[in-house]
Amino acid sequence: VSVLTVNLADNSYDILIGCGVMSSIGSHCVALGLSSRVAVITNPTVNALYGEVVRNSLAGAGYTVSVIEIPDGEVYKNAETLANVYDALIEAGLDRKSFIVALGGGVVGDLAGFAAATYLRGIPFVQVPTTLLAQVDSSVGGKTAIDHPRGKNLIGAFYQPRFVLIDVDSLATLPEREYRAGMAEVIKYGVAIDLIFFEYLEQHVDAIMAMDRECLETLIRRCCQLKAQVVELDEKESGLRAVLNYGHTLGHAFEMLAGYSELVHGEAVAIGMVLAARISVARGHCDAADIKRVSALICRFGLTTQAPIVDRQRLLSAILTDKKSADGAISFICNSGIGNFAIELLLPEELLTLSGLEVCS
Amino acid sequence: VSVLTVNLADNSYDILIGCGVMSSIGSHCVALGLSSRVAVITNPTVNALYGEVVRNSLAGAGYTVSVIEIPDGEVYKNAETLANVYDALIEAGLDRKSFIVALGGGVVGDLAGFAAATYLRGIPFVQVPTTLLAQVDSSVGGKTAIDHPRGKNLIGAFYQPRFVLIDVDSLATLPEREYRAGMAEVIKYGVAIDLIFFEYLEQHVDAIMAMDRECLETLIRRCCQLKAQVVELDEKESGLRAVLNYGHTLGHAFEMLAGYSELVHGEAVAIGMVLAARISVARGHCDAADIKRVSALICRFGLTTQAPIVDRQRLLSAILTDKKSADGAISFICNSGIGNFAIELLLPEELLTLSGLEVCS
Numbered sequence: 125v126s127v128l129t130v131n132l133a134d135n136s137y138d139i140l141i142g143c144g145v146m147s148s149i150g151s152h153c154v155a156l157g158l159s160s161r162v163a164v165i166t167n168p169t170v171n172a173l174y175g176e177v178v179r180n181s182l183a184g185a186g187y188t189v190s191v192i193e194i195p196d197g198e199v200y201k202n203a204e205t206l207a208n209v210y211d212a213l214i215e216a217g218l219d220r221k222s223f224i225v226a227l228g229g230g231v232v233g234d235l236a237g238f239a240a241a242t243y244l245r246g247i248p249f250v251q252v253p254t255t256l257l258a259q260v261d262s263s264v265g266g267k268t269a270i271d272h273p274r275g276k277n278l279i280g281a282f283y284q285p286r287f288v289l290i291d292v293d294s295l296a297t298l299p300e301r302e303y304r305a306g307m308a309e310v311i312k313y314g315v316a317i318d319l320i321f322f323e324y325l326e327q328h329v330d331a332i333m334a335m336d337r338e339c340l341e342t343l344i345r346r347c348c349q350l351k352a353q354v355v356e357l358d359e360k361e362s363g364l365r366a367v368l369n370y371g372h373t374l375g376h377a378f379e380m381l382a383g384y385s386e387l388v389h390g391e392a393v394a395i396g397m398v399l400a401a402r403i404s405v406a407r408g409h410c411d412a413a414d415i416k417r418v419s420a421l422i423c424r425f426g427l428t429t430q431a432p433i434v435d436r437q438r439l440l441s442a443i444l445t446d447k448k449s450a451d452g453a454i455s456f457i458c459n460s461g462i463g464n465f466a467i468e469l470l471l472p473e474e475l476l477t478l479s480g481l482e483v484c485s
Numbered sequence: 486v487s488v489l490t491v492n493l494a495d496n497s498y499d500i501l502i503g504c505g506v507m508s509s510i511g512s513h514c515v516a517l518g519l520s521s522r523v524a525v526i527t528n529p530t531v532n533a534l535y536g537e538v539v540r541n542s543l544a545g546a547g548y549t550v551s552v553i554e555i556p557d558g559e560v561y562k563n564a565e566t567l568a569n570v571y572d573a574l575i576e577a578g579l580d581r582k583s584f585i586v587a588l589g590g591g592v593v594g595d596l597a598g599f600a601a602a603t604y605l606r607g608i609p610f611v612q613v614p615t616t617l618l619a620q621v622d623s624s625v626g627g628k629t630a631i632d633h634p635r636g637k638n639l640i641g642a643f644y645q646p647r648f649v650l651i652d653v654d655s656l657a658t659l660p661e662r663e664y665r666a667g668m669a670e671v672i673k674y675g676v677a678i679d680l681i682f683f684e685y686l687e688q689h690v691d692a693i694m695a696m697d698r699e700c701l702e703t704l705i706r707r708c709c710q711l712k713a714q715v716v717e718l719d720e721k722e723s724g725l726r727a728v729l730n731y732g733h734t735l736g737h738a739f740e741m742l743a744g745y746s747e748l749v750h751g752e753a754v755a756i757g758m759v760l761a762a763r764i765s766v767a768r769g770h771c772d773a774a775d776i777k778r779v780s781a782l783i784c785r786f787g788l789t790t791q792a793p794i795v796d797r798q799r800l801l802s803a804i805l806t807d808k809k810s811a812d813g814a815i816s817f818i819c820n821s822g823i824g825n826f827a828i829e830l831l832l833p834e835e836l837l838t839l840s841g842l843e844v845c846s
Contacts, residue, residue, distance in 0.1 A: 203568060207564060210633060210639070210640060214633065214636075214806070241642065242599075242603070242640050242641060242642055243639070243640065245630065245721075246643065268606075269606065272575065274572075275575075278575065278604070278605060279604065281602065281603055281606055281642060282606055360607070445575070
């Protein structure tokens with residue numbers, strides 16, 4: 125198992141990465157001094173696959189374990205599900221010394237993390253991400269949230285986990301669509317921060333698609349390292365951390381207009397990255413060859429780079445609902461060449477024009 | 486205007502106390518660099534009294550101001566009201582650079598603070614407490630929350646305001662019942678932390694009941710100082726801060742069983758303090774004369790010291806839902822003499838027995 129530390133003063137924590145590490149969760153919790161009662165928040169699919177091993181490990185370490193299932197899918201990352209989770213936490217008798225384990229993908233991690241952040245004004249929680257997306261992105265950095273009918277992640281908190289346990293083997297059971305979508309976030313790190321990593325991805329497409337365990341562990345570790353570096357410099361996204369939103373401003377808007385189900389998050393981010401690359405060219409931060417190279421890598425992982433055609437007004441209003449907007453302008457993340465970024469303050473209309481996006485009205 | 490600073494590293498802030506200071510809110514916000522758009526969250530009663538002066542001051546300082554009214558009363562400090570507030574914040578176009586002003590009593594402050602803590606993962610907020618209870622207690626220290634059908638403040642966050650603006654003159658419009666109830670929290674500081682302050686209260690009952698402005702300003706400043714000292718040592722209530730819950734464990738339980746309306750918070754705390762004093766005697770932390778002195782002061786402010794008779798099982802379960810419980814035992818705050826405290830780990834049944842409380846079954 126490899127260990128990365130996210131250094132955030134009082135909120136520091138370790139990310140543990142390895143193959144078959146899920147069964148060791150109980151002893152890690154004990155080592156950190158977590159006590160007595162735990163609720164594992166998960167969904168039916170993941171519970172069927174990994175619920176038993178996690179429950180047994182926790183129970184074997186002496187914990188009283190409850191399991192709380194939430195429905196599978198981004199559409200359920202909402203206030204109603206959260207209310208049900210609160211009820212279940214009270215029902216299970218969790219008190220201030222208890223803790224939560226988030227076992228699943230981004231939806232489970234975001235919602236369980238927000239529940240942990242707000243139940244009794246905050247109890248400890250542990251992230252056990254089982255999707256590629258969650259392993260390389262959402263489980264690290266302390267962003268927790270639920271969606272609102274008017275936009276993704278509008279209600280949430282910055283709240284760091286006590287540790288993150290990443291079992292690379294859990295990717296073996298991930299549906300192929302989810303796996304490919306997760307690669308969009310992986311590619312993001314390459315395009316916006318790390319040229320060497322981008323080239324590594326270009327050279328390892330076959331191994332990654334074949335789910336080579338060693339290659340996956342390397343890839344996940346690098347993403348977590350990059351994310352940890354950014355989060356350490358800017359825990360609450362007052363500046364630098366915005367780089368992690370590369371591809372997300374337009375991606376989120378499309379994801380929202382598609383109703384959170386037509387396009388899964390990573391698929392929307394893939395489209396958002398290609399549009400971001402086009403805007404970057406238009407603003408002089410990179411050249412057309414860079415767009416091609418980014419698009420090509422995205423396509424090799426079986427992701428589309430083609431934006432759906434949506435209504436202009438709805439798109440503009442979806443962009444404005446995004447948390448990154450301030451006073452009507454968007455802090456938009458451009459790629460500067462490949463492996464670097466630049467921030468431009470742009471109006472939503474400018475984003476549409478610069479991206480050359482086809483819209484209807 | 487007198488200024489107290491709450492020293493919490495990155496989360497430090499000032500408490501400004503004075504007579505007629507509400508009209509200066511706009512310039513204080515500008516001085517702190519708060520920008521552009523603000524939502525004033527208040528209730529109809531307070532809005533009618535102070536909404537205009539606050540709106541005008543903010544607008545005069547260049548802010549775009551929206552006002553969000555929530556219904557008056559603890560029964561509305563719930564998830565439904567919170568959802569309405571989120572909708573209104575989105576509707577008003579508040580983005581990450583915007584901020585919230587909580588104008589009102591504890592309900593407004595707790596709910597608006599929690600909305601600020603969780604809207605877009607946290608935007609700045611300002612507390613303008615208009616009740617005695619909020620001025621001496623709930624507006625300082627960053628505890629924000631909503632209630633759950635199963636207990637008070639079960640959902641919440643620690644989230645510090647950017648500043649607290651206390652206008653002593655706003656107490657002139659407070660209903661007498663609220664004013665008296667607020668005195669319970671004032672007395673709490675004396676009993677649990679500060680004998681000299683307790684004696685000051687004993688000596689100034691008439692001036693306080695006559696709402697002498699100078700006396701009130703002194704009293705509020707002292708309570709805020711004491712609270713700030715405790716919060717600085719223990720921002721997130723891992724230990725010492727529990728002293729501020731003196732009288733609250735049983736108080737909360739009675740408040741909850743009475744349905745949050747029969748007994749207002751301070752009235753319930755007054756009852757809880759007398760019971761806490763009895764438990765303190767039973768555990769050898771003070772003597773019977775201390776109970777009498779505490780009860781006498783409470784009575785002089787027109788508050789009852791008589792607990793309502795409730796069902797034993799319901800009371801036990803209400804006590805256990807309290808956030809202070811951990812693994813079934815309660816960290817109970819006793820007064821040690823008057824002006825000091827001691828913590829005892831007690832089971833709910835022991836609390837009932839030691840307090841000599843009359844219950845039905």
